[in-house]
Amino acid sequence: MGKIVVSSNVTLDGVIQDPDGQEGFKHGGWFKQFVGKDLEAWAENETDETLHAEAMLLGRKSDEWFAARTPGRTEPWAERMNSLPKYVVSSTSKKPKWTNATVLKDVVKVVSRLKQEVSGDILIYGSCQLVRTLIEHRLVDEFRLIVFPVVLGAGERLFGETTDKTPLRLVRSQTLGEGLLLVIYEVVRAASR
Known part of the structure; x- marks a missing residue:
């Protein structure tokens, strides 16, 4: 059975918007500004994560973003990203921009099946x-x-409003380099509370 894993770079206040500074957000570019000497540890973590994945699930904008930056790159992370099967959720796009990709329309039904x-x-x-x-x-x-x-104080955050709580269990936490923190939480299902 597959496991849906959300992997994200976030600021301490949960902002994920414009990490590379190319979207025009006034606080954009925070990734390069604050990764500093921790880039190598960050890259090792991302490579390990990707090498152990079986597929990717993306929205249309993320498909376009990666498709413009990853093909042709030869480091292990990029090669694995390019070779993985990808499922792109979009209500407007008929053709994904990246390789090995399939467009999905009915997200809830299809992801459950996936x-x-x-x-x-x-x-x-x-x-x-x-x-x-x-x-x-x-x-x-x-x-x-x-x-x-x-802390950016403004910007699109990973978590928005929901109709109910989502209980989580801490699986692991560790520092990456000197200034980044990796935290891994699994969702607690009702039967296992």
């Missing part, structure tokens, strides 16, 4: 709207958050 068909981790990078939909429908199994040492 979890039955894929054995292993199904990674979600970016894709804020998709993540919020999956949280609302209780389809996320795990959150892997790399917390950056900055």
Whole structure:
């Protein structure tokens, strides 16, 4: 059975918006500004995570973002990203921009089926709207958050309003380099509380 894993870089106050500074957000570019000498540890973590994944699930904008930056790169992380099967959720796009990708329309129904068909981790990078939909429908199994040492005070946050609580259990926490914190939480299902 597949496991939906949300993997995200976030600021201490939960902002995920414009980490590379290319969206025009006034606080954008925080990734490069605050990763500093921790970049190598961050990259090792991302590579390990990707090498152990079985598929990716993305929203349309994240598909476009990665498709513009990853093909042709030869480091192990990029090669694995390019080779993984990808499922792109979009109500407007008919053709994904990235390789090995399939467009999905009915997100809740299809992701539920995908979890039955894929054995292993199904990674979600970016894709804020998709993540919020999956949280609302209780389809996320795990959150892997790399917390950056900055409070932006404004911006799009990973977690939005939901109709109910989502109980979590801490699986692991560790520092990456000197200033980043990796926290991994699994979603607690009602039967296992």
